[in-house]
Amino acid sequence: MKGIMKTAVMTGIGKMAFEERPIPQPKDDEALVKIEYVGVCGSDLHYYESGAIGNYVVKPPFVLGHECGGVVVEVGKNVTNVKPGDRVALEPGKTCGHCEFCRTGRYNLCPDVIFFATPPVDGVFQEYVAHEAALCFPLPENVSTMEGALIEPLAVGFHAANQAQAGPGQTAVVLGAGCIGLVTMLALHARGVRNVIVTDVMDARLQKAKELGAQAVVNASQEDTTEAIMRLTQGKGADVVIETAGTQQTSRQAVEMAKKGAVIVFVGYTKTGDVTLPMSLALDKELTFRTIFRYRHIYPMAIEAVASGAINLKGIVTNLFDFDDIQEAMDKSAHDKANIVKSVIRITGKN
Ligand SMILES: [Zn+2]
Numbered sequence: 386m387k388g389i390m391k392t393a394v395m396t397g398i399g400k401m402a403f404e405e406r407p408i409p410q411p412k413d414d415e416a417l418v419k420i421e422y423v424g425v426c427g428s429d430l431h432y433y434e435s436g437a438i439g440n441y442v443v444k445p446p447f448v449l450g451h452e453c454g455g456v457v458v459e460v461g462k463n464v465t466n467v468k469p470g471d472r473v474a475l476e477p478g479k480t481c482g483h484c485e486f487c488r489t490g491r492y493n494l495c496p497d498v499i500f501f502a503t504p505p506v507d508g509v510f511q512e513y514v515a516h517e518a519a520l521c522f523p524l525p526e527n528v529s530t531m532e533g534a535l536i537e538p539l540a541v542g543f544h545a546a547n548q549a550q551a552g553p554g555q556t557a558v559v560l561g562a563g564c565i566g567l568v569t570m571l572a573l574h575a576r577g578v579r580n581v582i583v584t585d586v587m588d589a590r591l592q593k594a595k596e597l598g599a600q601a602v603v604n605a606s607q608e609d610t611t612e613a614i615m616r617l618t619q620g621k622g623a624d625v626v627i628e629t630a631g632t633q634q635t636s637r638q639a640v641e642m643a644k645k646g647a648v649i650v651f652v653g654y655t656k657t658g659d660v661t662l663p664m665s666l667a668l669d670k671e672l673t674f675r676t677i678f679r680y681r682h683i684y685p686m687a688i689e690a691v692a693s694g695a696i697n698l699k700g701i702v703t704n705l706f707d708f709d710d711i712q713e714a715m716d717k718s719a720h721d722k723a724n725i726v727k728s729v730i731r732i733t734g735k736n
């Protein structure tokens with residue numbers, strides 16, 4: 386397909402603009418996808434506000450956005466898994482396929498991964514993208530392309546819940562009720578964990594967690610979180626704790642509220658990258674610590690969980706913005722974190 390597309394670029398810290406760029410041509414093993422919806426991720430906001438995450442530094446003009454769903458409009462000659470007209474969710478990371486990690490099925494650890502919106506690789510705040518067809522997952526009829534966009538954060542939540550090996554009969558605590566905390570709770574539900582307690586310091590987020598099925602919520606700015614969890618678990622503590630808030634305080638609480646023999650999964654990055662943990666307590670309880678980096682082999686499972694109705698994924702969205710209003714979308718999402726849990730940009734989507 387020849388032509389020009391609208392692309393939103395970050396031109397500097399806190400600044401967005403539009404550029405016209407040629408519509409990309411799909412290679413033999415790629416699909417050209419017309420992008421309908423893109424979710425705004427915490428990492429996008431971090432790049433937007435500070436220009437960098439660790440060693441990844443934005444060099445403007447840079448395209449943000451990595452959570453997207455859309456419609457296939459053209460495919461390369463080797464592509465067989467999707468065809469024009471298919472609605473798809475795009476897994477954003479293209480890996481090398483032959484390093485030790487790719488060969489052992491842990492492709493999320495591939496050192497040569499090319500990931501949307503991770504400098505210097507551009508993201509998808511644009512009307513079209515050419516992407517490896519194997520990373521384009523068809524959506525069943527009852528899953529929208531907006532939900533398709535949200536499969537990406539949901540995959541993070543699923544990977545966390547899977548790492549915890551959580552299952553029915555357990556009590557899980559999710560620390561932090563941002564987008565990743567909420568999708569982690571949804572993934573725990575899908576794995577059969579009914580008793581999920583969510584903590585945060587912002588009421589709007591806790592309200593959202595309740596709406597989406599949290600068994601109980603704890604506002605950490607109003608009560609002692611560990612005490613509250615002990616009370617809610619009749620003094621036993623949690624079988625599974627998933628830390629998504631990324632703070633020193635919540636990391637310590639994770640160890641304190643864990644039951645003996647429990648699993649803690651660390652998901653959130655702290656500001657400095659460091660935390661101090663009460664290790665004697667962790668040893669006394671024989672805790673298992675796990676971590677996650679993005680996800681692997683999760684898209685089919687996550688799409689199926691949404692299609693089956695086990696997960697109300699669109700329920701996490703609090704704000705929907707038009708593509709033309711991307712500056713406003715980024716500014717509001719960055720500055721009103723107390724009320725905006727999850728923003729989605731409607732790129733070319735209709736409804
Ligand atoms: Zn994301």
Ligand SMILES: [Zn+2]
Nearest residue numbers: 481484487495
């Ligand atoms: Zn690799």
